[in-house]
Amino acid sequence: MAVPLISTAAVGHEFGPYDVSIPTERANAYAKAVGGAESPDYGDSLAPIMVVAAALTELIEDLGLFSGGLQTIHAGQEVSWARPVKIGEKVDAIGRLTANSVRRGNHFATVSVSYKDSTGSEIGTSSTTIIVSGEES
Amino acid sequence: MTTNNSHRSAGDVLAGFERQITQDRVDAYGEASGDHNPIHLNEEYASTTQFGTRIAHGMLSLALVTEMLASEFPDTWHDGGKLKVRFSAPVFPGEIVTTYGEITGISEEDGKIIATCTIGCKKTDGTDAVSGRATVALE
Numbered sequence: 213m214a215v216p217l218i219s220t221a222a223v224g225h226e227f228g229p230y231d232v233s234i235p236t237e238r239a240n241a242y243a244k245a246v247g248g249a250e251s252p253d254y255g256d257s258l259a260p261i262m263v264v265a266a267a268l269t270e271l272i273e274d275l276g277l278f279s280g281g282l283q284t285i286h287a288g289q290e291v292s293w294a295r296p297v298k299i300g301e302k303v304d305a306i307g308r309l310t311a312n313s314v315r316r317g318n319h320f321a322t323v324s325v326s327y328k329d330s331t332g333s334e335i336g337t338s339s340t341t342i343i344v345s346g347e348e349s
Numbered sequence: 350m351t352t353n354n355s356h357r358s359a360g361d362v363l364a365g366f367e368r369q370i371t372q373d374r375v376d377a378y379g380e381a382s383g384d385h386n387p388i389h390l391n392e393e394y395a396s397t398t399q400f401g402t403r404i405a406h407g408m409l410s411l412a413l414v415t416e417m418l419a420s421e422f423p424d425t426w427h428d429g430g431k432l433k434v435r436f437s438a439p440v441f442p443g444e445i446v447t448t449y450g451e452i453t454g455i456s457e458e459d460g461k462i463i464a465t466c467t468i469g470c471k472k473t474d475g476t477d478a479v480s481g482r483a484t485v486a487l488e
Contacts, residue, residue: 237380238380238383239381241380242378242381242412244373244374244381245374245377245409245412246378246412247416248366248368248416250364250417250420252416252423254419259416259427261412262381262382262412264408265384265406265408265412266383268408269383269384270383272384272386278386283398284386285436286407286408286436287435287436288434288435288436289433289434289436290431290433291432292430292431292432293427293428293429294428295427296427297427
């Protein structure tokens with residue numbers, strides 16, 4: 213089995229850019245997953261947390277965490293957002309590994325992400341902390 | 350339509366809600382996020398993990414918390430809102446979670462009135478699935 217990137221990536225390693233534009237079908241799936249009578253009316257916009265989730269999926273894949281035998285726990289999440297995002301709007305995400313340590317055989321990694329629109333303006337940031345077990349370091 | 354939140358003050362409780370996290374919701378969240386990790390979707394695989402069964406995506410629970418924030422602060426949550434949370438316990442398909450929040454402080458930053466809130470969602474046994482803090486402008 214290939215060594216997952218989380219075992220070798222140094223702090224400062226960059227990920228992406230990922231195209232995390234959310235098409236209508238995925239926005240509809242989000243509404244089905246999350247929605248209810250109390251849900252706000254987003255109109256033609258979407259919940260920014262969905263963009264963060266899309267980027268997180270890309271990051272986890274690039275870190276090699278979908279490999280068999282690894283167990284990943286999503287331990288913490290930070291998000292800040294500057295403006296609403298439209299369904300289908302072009303958004304790019306660039307990640308950067310800001311921490312990666314091993315304690316008691318578990319990896320603790322933090323990836324910070326910047327989200328930019330088609331003009332290059334930053335419209336949001338996030339930081340994800342994960343714990344990975346089940347891997348020989 | 351705009352919502353005036355300028356009257357809000359420390360101690361105000363946010364309107365939480367209950368949601369049953371069905372496997373259908375977990376499956377739909379997998380489609381929405383692109384996260385098809387078998388720990389969320391494949392019972393046979395999940396039974397071999399430390400949880401012994403499928404678990405919901407942590408981000409699905411967090412999404413419910415942000416639904417509450419977007420409902421409470423519809424004009425400002427997506428325009429400068431921030432959150433920081435930890436995921437404390439897994440949510441298993443079929444479980445019911447309840448979102449909660451409370452304004453714990455009001456301050457002024459860069460000419461804006463900002464509310465700081467405790468936020469999260471709890472399982473029916475009272476344990477937090479998600480807990481943390483959010484800041485959001487009131488107008």
